[in-house]
Amino acid sequence: MNADVHSLSAAYALDALDADERVEFEAHLADCADCTAEVAEFGAVAGALGDATEQAPPPHLKSAIMSQLDDVPQEHETWPAPSASVTSLTERRRSFSMAQLLSAAAAITLIAVGAIVLAGTRGGGSDFDDVVAAPDAVVTDLAGEAGTIEIVWSAELDQVAVRGEGLADLSDEQRYALWAIVDGVPVAAGLFEADGGRFQEVAAIADVDAEAWGVTIESAEGSDAPTSDIILFADV
Known part of the structure; x- marks a missing residue:
């Protein structure tokens, strides 16, 4: 060998x-x-x-x-001159x-x-703009001491675009939870994390005819129903 x-x-x-x-x-x-x-x-x-x-x-x-x-420069192999070792x-x-x-x-x-x-990048500018530009887009503004959140909902796309400003940054164990109010019952519509008091996300939400929107603070894992007080609320 x-x-x-x-x-x-x-x-x-x-x-x-x-x-x-x-x-x-x-x-x-x-x-x-x-x-x-x-x-x-x-x-x-x-x-x-x-x-x-x-x-x-x-x-x-x-x-x-x-x-x-x-665009990365390629290294070209330089062949050695012939020698006894081939x-x-x-x-x-x-x-x-x-x-x-x-x-x-x-x-x-x-x-x-x-x-x-x-x-x-899901939920970035292009996805958000797509929901905003949807023919059936419905815009709802939520404002209060906790901050402001703009909600753009498209039943045709089964998506909701959410943009928040002036919000407190939460701990790693907490998230802002969006709820669609349907027949008086809150339906989970996504969890969002503020960075520097802001966020912009797009979430999937199918077969929902929201009559109002609400926001609570929940655990990072989320929940089936609100476990804390609603901090922002607005009718559609």
Whole structure:
């Protein structure tokens, strides 16, 4: 076994070794804890790549990521001058396989981060504006000592856009809870967290014909019915 046997872990995990190399490496693997750990790590990454192909990212997310990657300067490999030590095709294949593995893992991370960022922007400007622009949008303003909240409700979109200002920032265990009053009964319509006294969110609320809106302060987990006094209220 050559001195570079420890560098074969990635190629082994990717099934990129030939039969003789595999037999030799497996013999070495039985007595090498470091290589055993590396093979397990590379195998986990390869498994993640296989799972990731089951759910393709949205086309617009992929395009956005790839356009950003296009702007990143690429390192070009400089081939050394011919010498007595010639890199074999097998070694070059192992190097390429390792690069593929790391690049693919990085791509998964980018896509995952992009998905998280997109999820975090739900209720942002575009969604809020969509509800406001809905033909059936009904606007209700709630104002009082606790602050002001503008509610825009669209039955057609089954969404309610909520924008608050002048509100107290609550503890991590508390949230502002919006209630749609239907036939005198409060129906949960979303939890909201103020940052610097403000928030702007969009929540899904289906099959509700609200006659009024109310706001209470509840636990971060929410509740089926108000557990505290209503701090803001207005009829539709």
